[in-house]
Amino acid sequence: MSAQQTNPNENRPEVPFNPYAPGYDVNPHPALEKLRAEAPIFYWEQGRCWVLSRYEDGVTVLRDDKRFSPNRDDWEFASVLGADALIPEMEELNKNGLFALNEGGHARVRRLVSPAFTPRATERLRPEIQAITDEVLDTLAAKGRLDMVKEFSERIPARVIGSMLKIPQGHEEQFLEFTNAVAKSVFAGALAPEELAPLRRQIHEGIVLVTETIDDRRRNPLENDILTTLIQTEEQGDKLNKQELLALVSSLIVGGFETTVHLVSFCVYNLLQQPGVLAEVKSKPELIKNLVEEVLRFDYFVKMGAARYAREDVELGGMHIKKGQMLLVLLGSVLRDERAFDKAHVFDLQRNANVSIAFGHGAHFCLGANLARLMVQIAMGSLVRRFPEMRLVKQPSFGPHSLMRKMEELEVDLGSPSA
Structure with missing residues (x-):
């Protein structure tokens, strides 16, 4: 697929861009480097953005x-998305989500929930995250070789979120x-019809479970409980x-599940793939934070x-962008931009990560960033x-995954556990 400029007077070369091409997920960086050099802003016909x-x-x-x-209702093609039509159970959740609210509504909700994050x-x-992580690691000790994605990365976040919300005992599997x-459901459009029915059932039953949990927490608040904090949070009534x-x-x-699963897997891979990184982290455990940020x-x-x-109509980088058009900030490219990061192609544990925008930037910085970082730091350090x-x-x-470079399997030999 070739990306072309919509401005016929623009004499930029055509640049091949296909994030679904074979090999892209394994290593997208040559393609992204070419984009930065030859077409840093272009209209991608396939993605309508x-x-x-x-x-x-x-x-x-x-x-x-x-x-x-950030509100997709402002997109010129919003009416053809169809995800909510495929899974109506998600419609109520999506329309009340932070990204669906208008500017005033977003500021109001964010102001109310920020203290909890x-x-x-x-x-x-x-302590909760550490206990869950230790329990998972206990089950791995005798295994030797294993798939880190399924047996480590995927086993921690869902349990942490369930524990945070104090999901009632006996409902852990349903919550998972x-x-x-x-x-x-994020990529429901790619699912076969026979896959949608069980998905809708699981979402409906989950919504009922969470609703009942919220109602119970209103009646029986708990100390140091994030759901109780959110329920009781109040500002001027x-x-x-x-x-x-x-x-x-x-x-x-x-955010807390999908993002964290991927981040843990990519941290394990980069830790073991980069020469000398594991030795450096072993000698200086405090570098775990740097490891997470550099990954x-x-x-x-x-x-x-x-x-x-x-x-509104906008001029950006010599391109005329019309009101209603989508702009997609390729964070995987932005964070490897040689103009912003010295030796951007080098994995450097000593790098200053303060300029990172991996969790967003400005008013829409990810609320769960602190939680995701803490979960991954504890998982990797342990x-x-x-x-x-x-x-x-x-x-x-x-x-295959429409939004993520989905690491499906990562085989690791754990070696002998420490005493």
Whole structure:
């Protein structure tokens, strides 16, 4: 697929861009480097959007809420998305989600929920996350070789989120099904009809479970409980309603589960793939934080990036962008931009990560970023401490996914556990 300029007077070369091409998920960086060099802003016909691949352009769009909206209702093709029609159970959740709210509604909800996601509030979850991680690692000790994606990365986030919300005992498996179904619903359009029915059932049953949990928590609040905090949060008499709480739980699942699973897998891979990195982390455990940030920059796993929609006609990088058109900030390219990062192609644990926009930028910075970072830091720190001799058996395999570079299997030999 060739990406072409919509401006006939623009004499830029055609640049092949196909994020679904064989091999792209394994290593997208040659294609992204070509984009940055030859067509940093172009209209991608297949995706019906403008694609931005340089850091400066990406930050400009993400920080400018006056000209660029995160609300997909502002997109010229919003009426043909069809995802809610395929899974009506998600419609109520989506329309009350942060990205669907107008500017005033977004600011109001974010103001109410932000205290529950500060670094200090998130840090209170450390003992729970550590206990879950240790329990998972205990089950791996005698296995030797294993698939880290299915047996490590995927086993921690859903349990952490369920524990955070204090899902009633006996419903953990149902909540796990709900978690997987909500994450899968993002690309419902690619599912076969026979796959939609069980997905809808799992989402419906999950919504009932979470609704009942919210109602119970209203009657029986708990201390140091994130759901109780969200229910009781109030500013000048303003509170979140039940639909807004449900939407936030859904957002927490999508962001906290899918993102964290991928980040853990990519951290394990880069830790074992980069020469000397494992030895450096073993000798200086405090570098685990740097490891997580550098993996987010160096090997970002979100294939499509952050979407914004033009509120008005805009000139950007010599391109005329019309009101209603989508702009896709390719974060995997932006975070490897040589103009913003010294030796961007080098994995550097000592790099200053303060300029990273992996979790967004400005008013729409991801609320769950602190939680995701904490989960991954604990998971990776515990893994290195317990299995310092682990090694990569073979290169990972990747599976189809419309939005992510989905690492499907990562075979690792854990070696002898530490005493």
